[in-house]
Amino acid sequence: MRYITAGESHGPELTAIIEGLPAGMPLSVEDINHELARRQVGYGRGGRMLIETDQIQITSGLRHGETLGSPLTLVIENKDWKNWRKVMGIESVPEKQKKMRRVSRPRPGHADLAGGMKYHQQDLRNVLERSSARETALRTAIGAIAKKLLAELGMEVAGHVRILGGIEATIPEAISIQEIKDKAEASDVRVVDTTIEQPIRDLIDETKKNGDTIGGVVEVLVGGVPAGLGSYVQWDKKLDAKIAQAVVSINAFKGAEFGVGFQAGKLHGSEVMDEIAWDKTNGYTRRSNNLGGFEGGMTNGEPIVVRGVMKPIPTLYKPLQSVDIDTKEAYKASVERSDSTAVPAASVVCENVVATVIAQEILDKFSSDSFAELQEAVVSYKEYLKNY
Numbered sequence: 515m516r517y518i519t520a521g522e523s524h525g526p527e528l529t530a531i532i533e534g535l536p537a538g539m540p541l542s543v544e545d546i547n548h549e550l551a552r553r554q555v556g557y558g559r560g561g562r563m564l565i566e567t568d569q570i571q572i573t574s575g576l577r578h579g580e581t582l583g584s585p586l587t588l589v590i591e592n593k594d595w596k597n598w599r600k601v602m603g604i605e606s607v608p609e610k611q612k613k614m615r616r617v618s619r620p621r622p623g624h625a626d627l628a629g630g631m632k633y634h635q636q637d638l639r640n641v642l643e644r645s646s647a648r649e650t651a652l653r654t655a656i657g658a659i660a661k662k663l664l665a666e667l668g669m670e671v672a673g674h675v676r677i678l679g680g681i682e683a684t685i686p687e688a689i690s691i692q693e694i695k696d697k698a699e700a701s702d703v704r705v706v707d708t709t710i711e712q713p714i715r716d717l718i719d720e721t722k723k724n725g726d727t728i729g730g731v732v733e734v735l736v737g738g739v740p741a742g743l744g745s746y747v748q749w750d751k752k753l754d755a756k757i758a759q760a761v762v763s764i765n766a767f768k769g770a771e772f773g774v775g776f777q778a779g780k781l782h783g784s785e786v787m788d789e790i791a792w793d794k795t796n797g798y799t800r801r802s803n804n805l806g807g808f809e810g811g812m813t814n815g816e817p818i819v820v821r822g823v824m825k826p827i828p829t830l831y832k833p834l835q836s837v838d839i840d841t842k843e844a845y846k847a848s849v850e851r852s853d854s855t856a857v858p859a860a861s862v863v864c865e866n867v868v869a870t871v872i873a874q875e876i877l878d879k880f881s882s883d884s885f886a887e888l889q890e891a892v893v894s895y896k897e898y899l900k901n902y
């Protein structure tokens with residue numbers, strides 16, 4: 515399964531084309547809209563989310579609630595477009611109009627300066643429109659389809675915020691993936707640990723008042739994944755590496771780790787490796803899941819546990835020092851309407867990009883022209899694993 519996304523943040527709409535979904539998979543607009551709505555909420559977001567009500571239009575690849583196996587086209591309208599028609603029009607316009615909302619003082623941490631230099635652009639809006647995380651609405655929509663596919667095959671995905679602006683959540687050890695899902699859903703900062711909800715909201719308010727921003731760490735868990743997805747035989751077949759790429763490709767994400775992750779550098783082997791056990795009902799199991807479900811670039815049958823770190827939002831209402839690209843004089847960076855933090859929303863994006871990579875891997879491994887064929891293949895593979 516492959517996909518491509520298109521669309522500017524303040525253009526008329528966002529579009530994605532997905533190819534390689536099996537035919538006959540049940541899918542509804544509601545499945546996708548639910549996920550889009552989850553991405554839009556979250557304490558700390560700016561004014562844009564009050565304008566948009568992201569809704570999917572499916573213009574190909576679906577008939578009577580089932581995929582056709584042909585390319586699926588997704589469209590999301592940008593409601594804000596009506597406020598930007600003059601700035602974002604596709605027709606040629608007089609020089610004066612071209613300068614409307616021109617950006618010439620690049621924001622440190624955003625794509626503005628590097629993008630302007632690379633693409634020979636003198637209006638940095640031509641960079642920021644596409645580098646904006648508005649695009650993550652589409653990746654969430656694609657992930658919603660992936661999640662639907664995974665759910666039909668008995669795999670569940672949950673995501674939550676572990677750290678926001680330095681405030682860290684404590685997670686009970688025995689918590690199930692379903693509980694994480696439900697608890698994170700019930701909170702506008704998407705934390706499972708209710709004791710830190712208010713302190714986080716207070717910190718976001720304080721940060722916003724100071725014209726500053728905060729980042730954090732999100733965690734995604736995937737349960738029910740069979741052992742043997744991904745491979746050690748070639749570097750680019752390693753599934754943990756593909757997931758890491760997907761996580762770090764989310765705007766503002768700077769790193770990914772699995773299981774104990776970077777802590778592994780401080781621990782002994784005896785504290786990290788997951789001891790192997792076997793019983794008749796479940797086949798092989800592990801006594802711990804320190805490696806986050808991966809060995810040799812392959813799933814090992816334990817839940818996948820992956821975390822991503824998001825840097826603070828680069829646009830600051832109290833802007834940092836920059837340089838005007840016309841005069842080369844020192845100026846404060848430009849200020850665009852912005853979020854104070856988007857970590858809760860990004861936890862939803864993270865769930866969805868991870869789900870997409872796993873769905874891609876499953877569609878690669880098993881016969882999947884039709885959904886029935888895929889289901890049968892997965893059931894029989896799981897049975898084989900149990901008897902291995």
Ligand SMILES: Cc1cc2nc3c(=O)[nH]c(=O)nc-3n(C[C@H](O)[C@H](O)[C@H](O)COP(=O)(O)O)c2cc1C
Nearest residue numbers: 624625645646647765766828829852853856859860
């Ligand atoms: C859901 C989400 C919302 C974001 N909102 C903003 C925002 O309002 N303002 C901003 O400057 N950056 C925002 N970002 C981050 C920028 O898109 C990102 O920093 C920028 O594209 C540069 O890419 P990089 O940080 O990955 O290097 C957001 C990111 C995500 C995931």
Ligand SMILES: C=C(O[C@@H]1CC(C(=O)O)=C[C@@H](OP(=O)(O)O)[C@H]1O)C(=O)O
Nearest residue numbers: 560562645646647648651850851852853
């Ligand atoms: C539009 C979204 O996020 C945007 C991501 C973003 C950025 O620079 O990445 C900047 C802001 O855009 P605007 O200036 O239009 O408010 C965010 O709102 C979205 O998540 O759908």
